[in-house]
Structures are given as C-alpha cells and as structure tokens.
Amino acid sequence: MPASAERYLEVQNSDEFTRLRHRLRSFIFPTTVAFIVWYSLYVLLSAYARDFMSIKLIGNINVALIFGLLQFVSTFVIAWYYSRYAAQKLDPLADDLYKELENGEKVAGTTADGSAH
Template identity: 70%
Template sequence: MSTDTSPDQSRYVAVQESEEFAGLRKALRGFVFPMTVAFFLWYSLYVILSAYARDFMAIKVIGHINVALIFGLLQFVTTFLIAWLYSRYANKRLDPIADKIRAELEGDK
C-alpha cells in the first residue's frame, strides 16, 4: 500500500484536521451521546418495570389499556420525537457548518 496521498485525498485529510470539522464533530456528539444515554435509560426503565413492577405495569388506566401498554407506545413516540429533534438540531447547528465545509472543499477544484 502506498503512503503517498493524492491531491484529492490530501484535501480531505486537511478538512478532517481543520478546526471547523472538529467543531462539527463536537456538535454532533453533543446531541447524539446525551440523547442516546437518555433514550437507553428510558428504555431500561420500561424493561425493568416490566420485569420487576408487574403490579404497577398492570394498572388499568382506561378500559383494557394499562400502564405497560402506555409505556410501550411511548417508546415509539420517544423515537419519533428524538428523530424530529435531531432534524431540527441538524438543520440549525450541523448543516450550515457542513455546507460551508463542502463549499470550501468543492471550491478548491
């Protein structure tokens, strides 16, 4: 394998090492990691309650709808909420930086 870098590859490496790209990665991680931890904890709560708090999860709320069903459906709601929040976050914080980096990279041709 050759250690020489082509002109195109060296531009990409330069972008990867830039402050702007580091800021983009930091902004991405600033959303993804906390949201992943929050969702994992929320999902774990659902699983733990289902396994160890069966009486609580069996409480009827309306008709045959119990707490477990509501918690299960809220897992789906949470997933869509996180996707929507990420979309807004990306549009506001990530996309402008990524667009600028791409424009600079493509402008150097």
C-alpha cells in the same frame, strides 16, 4: 475536479470540522444515553414490577401499554428534534466544509455559536 486526499486531511484537521464533530457528538451521546435509560426503565418495570405495569388506567389500558406507546412517541420526538437540530447547527457547517472541499478555498463559515460571519 475532485478534492485530493491531502485536501480531505486538511479539512478533517480543521477547526470547522472539529466544531462539526463536537456539535454532532454533543447531541448524539446524551440523547442516546437518555433513550437507553428510558427504554431500560420500560424493560425493567415490565420484568420486575408487573403489579405496577398491570394497573389499569382506563378500561383495559394499563400502565405497560402506555409506556410501550410512549416508546414510539419518544422515538419520533427524537427523530424530529435531531432533524431540526441538524438543519440549524450541523448542516450549515457541513455545507461550508463541502464547498471548501469542492472549491479548494476557504469559505466564510459559521462562528462557534452557529451564526454566519
């Protein structure tokens, strides 16, 4: 039997849902800011520090190429780290909330530090 709108609102107003949103935001906001700063540094250096970015390191490989490749590396690192973070900190809480919605009863969840109780 599908959960009612009232049940969704109950879960949305619960401490568990608030904890889930806090954990998600505590990862997403700082990571997004860090990535935007890192990307902006790359763009600004490319536009205004051409002499620095054109320094050759090995053969025809220059600083700009290394910074450009590091943009890809940082994107994959962030994706990997988020996947790991979500599996450890977000998914258990989300699973408990889902079970609570489906069953219509309170399910033993996780504590504030992420451990099961």
